[in-house]
Amino acid sequence: MKIQKRHFNKRNLHTLKTAFHRRSLQHPQFNFFAKIASYILLACLFCLLLFPASLYGIYSLFDKVPGNPITESFPNKITPPDYINVYNTTTKQTMAVPFEDYVKGVVAGEMPATFEEEALKAQAVAARTYSLSKVLRSGVGGNPPAHPSAPLCNDTHCQVYRSVDELKNLKGEAWMADGWIKICEAVDSTKGQMMYYDGQLAEQALFHSSSGGHTENSEDVFASAVPYLRSVDSPYEKEATHQNESTSYTVTEFAQKIKSAYPNKAFGDISISTIKILNNSQGGRVNQIQVGNQSLTGRDIRDCLGLASANFTVGFTISNAQPYIIFTSNGYGHGVGMSQYGANGMAEKGYTYKDILKHYYTGIKIY
Helix, strand or coil, rough: HHHHHHHHHHHHHHHHHHHHHHHHHHHHHHHHHHHHHHCCCCCHHHHHHHHHHHHHHHHHHHCCCCCCCCCCCCCCCCCCCCCEEEEEECCCCCEEEEEHHHHHHHHHHHHCCCCHHHHHHHHHHHHHHHHHHHHHHHHHHHCCCCCCCCCCEEECCCCCCHHHHHHHHHHHHHHHHHHHHHHHHHHHHHCCCEEEEECCCCCCCEEECCCCCCEEEEHHHCCCCCCCCCCCCCCCCCCCCCCEEEEEEHHHHHHHHHHHHHCCCCCCCCHHHHHHHHHHHCCHHHHHHHHCCEEEEEHHHHHHHCCCCCEEEEEEEEEEEEEEEEEEEEEECCCCCEEEHHHHHHHHCCCCCCHHHHHCCCCCCCC
């Protein structure tokens, strides 16, 4: 049956071709309209298939041409000044420094150049935001009493800033050819970018070295609650310094240090039985600690003993018939805002600088 059907199909096809040819010869207008129909069919195929494909190819070509990225506009964005005044606490002189150069010097002074690029970028945005907020506040309330000739200083009172010459002397030429270039690239790639909260500059862009696993609410460390300085987890700090650091004193030594630091407080008897942590903050730092008849803050103890953090525990032991008190601390710094080691850990995990900033500064936007 299949063979017969094949022969039948061939006969039909031959018959149709012969009939079409005879009709074309007998009626030339038929051939003309057939050609017109074929042209129309080709035009339709071009419009439906070839033309869109060609457009896609052209679009793809231009899509690969590098251009300026589209950034989100923000009407309240503040333009930083070209220069800012910085008080040098060593020379006692006030310097006029290009603003972006100042940011580079702060990143170099505050964060190791060995950190990931995204962490350096996050530090640059935080430093830039904090710096500009100090400049703006000085225009309203004047410069700080510690340096009345400038809104910022080059020390930890504000932010550690190092000039190029200082960095050459401190770090050497090899570091300048590597670490300094890396920092400059990180700062340049975020040029002008700052953090804003609820349409306003995030003035308290605080940061610290490491948190010990959790950052702090601002009101648990400083005077006021700042909405974007909330306690958050900081899980990627395994490379951080100042982990599980222990410092011990005899109870007598401890009592002497405390009474010397706070002479106006009547502590009474300070002994193992009268030293006890009363409560902790949300971030885990000591909020209140009983010492004798008085209550002190964890920050009081940290400042008095020179501990790396107020995130500490208290233990006791007896050695040679002497009672000892042992402070074991985690983290370094006040614990508010961005953890620098936490930022570097996030960068190692693939997070961008914007991810890092939005994690440590709750609800902020970057423009």
